[in-house]
Amino acid sequence: MAGLVRAGFSFAKTAIFSTGVRSIATSKPLHLKEIRERVEGSTKIIDAVNVPSPRTELLIRAENLPNQVPAASTSEKPPCYMCALGLDVKHTDVLIVSQFVRSDGCMLPRKITGLCRRQQKKMGKLVTMAQKAGLMINLTPDYCKKDPKKRRDYKKFNTYFDERTIFMKRIPKPVDRFKR
């Protein structure tokens, strides 16, 4: 029922707001938008320009890799690209983790990353770990203390994290064999 209503809404929307002109493309190009500001005389012009993605050339996908065996999945849904790659990403692999953040160091939403739920949660935690360990200090807001040594109290010392704790409901205390 909900689907029927939605279809009706979208049909009405296209009927009302259709411009009549549609761009036709045989392939689906990857466009990014960049907001540009320029001043011409007394008017300020702000426009969004489509730019090619800088990452398309370097993109690694599991299906493009040679001698890659497609994973026999029991479910009908295909795995997301990170599940298909099957990489063991640690929080110290900043070159991979930093691809999922904005320039201010925030994790991108799932709508943009296109990950599955589990991978999105995992990558989000890895980003947090890398930021707390002070490994991505150039991807932080301006007001952030860039140098980890200048942080306060316990934050100024080196910290590492255990990736096995990401999906643990209750993180166990480290066993202290020497405790009296």
Next chain:
Amino acid sequence: MSAAKRVQQWATFARSWHIFDCKWQDPYESANIIKKYLMGLHKPIYHPMNDCGDVVVCINSRDIALRGDEWRKRAYFHHTGYPGGASWTLAWELHNKDPTMIIKKAVYRAMKGNLQRRHTMQRLFIYPGENVPEDVLQNVTNQIRQIRLVPTRLDQIPEEVTKTYPKVMDYPEDYVLK
């Protein structure tokens, strides 16, 4: 005795010096490694009654790394012996006071509490930075391998490496670049 045998004999009974870089190492994990060299457990001639332990020099103990939230959760207990003399110091407070104390206590507690322990601890040298006295450094003949990889910060990686590194995530269309 042949020359090779003579060297082997000398190497077996000599007290050799090892260096260990504590940068980004967990002190409680590395204490178990350091302990083996201090007590001489890595030698085939080990026996608790023979004094075959080596000397270990720990450098960069200021840059040790603790796991997760242990800097503010781990407490060190001390009691003066007087009533009300108990005190608990958090790991980061102790590290502020003395950057060599955590690794020293970790190695001390990793060993069995017997009469030999305090003498074995005398063979452990800990330095907070890289400044090691020359007379200590010239004895060092071996380096103990670190347990964890020292992580590289993103701002220390050159720009062209970051740009040309293979990507796994691509932006969707209509993403406004920020």
